[in-house]
Amino acid sequence: MSDSEAAPPRPLAPFVKIGANGKPYLEGLKCAACGEVLAIGIRRACPKCAAVGMMVPVRLAERGRLYTYTVVHRSFPGVVTPFVAALVDLDGGGAIKGNLVGLDSAAIRFDMPLQVRFETLNAAGDAAAPQIRHVFTAAVD
């Protein structure tokens, strides 16, 4: 008899994908006309150059630089604070939001190099239905 297995973790962001090997990665779109890379799934026309039907899926880098951030101290009931909400420019294109973890807020610098890590969570209180989220940490060169 086998224990009931947890379902495969579900991503918490549209640009987080789970590969066939079960490993998470980031995917966005690139405009074949102007080369702009988006982390958001806009497909019909390019939001930068307006070319129609030229968006193709592209794997996003898992390293980037901090563009802007805030330290959130007050949020909705049940949300654990403080946390750092960051906006990161991924190397090669694409900008994504996420939590910046593992460092004191006093150590945060604009443009600091960051890397993406993936974590499995139990945000719904059901161990059989986990989620996977991305976070940013200071890049270790």
Added chain:
Amino acid sequence: MSDVYVIGTDMIRFGRFPDRSVEDLGAEAALLALKDAGLGIHDMQALYCGNVGEAHRNVGQRIMQHLGQTGIPVVNTANACASGATAFREGWIGIKSGLYDFVLCIGVEQMGRGLLGGGASYGGIPTEGLVGSGTMPSMFASLGMEHTRKYGTTFEQFAKVSVKNHHHSTLNEKAMYRFETPLEQVKEAEMISYPLTKLMCSVNVDGAAAAVVCSERKTRELGLMQRAVRVRASILQSDPYTPHNLALMHY
């Protein structure tokens, strides 16, 4: 094209009115503005009404029920924080084009209480605090930090904006809160999302304002040039593409 003038305007006292309807708040402002212009609803040829909270529920038409249902065209505008300004702009366009001589423009909102924004979720799971933040204070705080990144703007400089804003409220007897906030008080208020403390965040409030907008020809005919204010320009823009534009508001 006609020149455009504001010949009457007023606002209601801003506050919290959960027991009043949004159309009653808007009608109160409209009647004050009409009185300021010395005109009535029968003189108006179109109504433009800015509101977000009930944007799909015909607030402008409901206000007409409280003013006199003369059957004029009503356009409801929903453009986030620019909803009222958009109502005014549409009225301006109606006059400038020569289509109308008199229009009534209203902005009205009931904000409720508590933190705005957030509510982001993916796959049925709320992501606030797990994948960044979607609250309004955190969004504006991130934009403020972008200003810091570009120009070196300090926490104290941001706080001084609130000192100025609260000072202005003491000059407006219809403002909801009317008190000075010294700089140290602003800086030491509860931190909501750095660099924004509680005194640096907008208060949720119910309010309404209205303007009677008029063509140059009719302004002169009515002898109102001495009090009329000319609208010299109106500009509206949607957000042009930037690499961060798509990420900051949503993901």
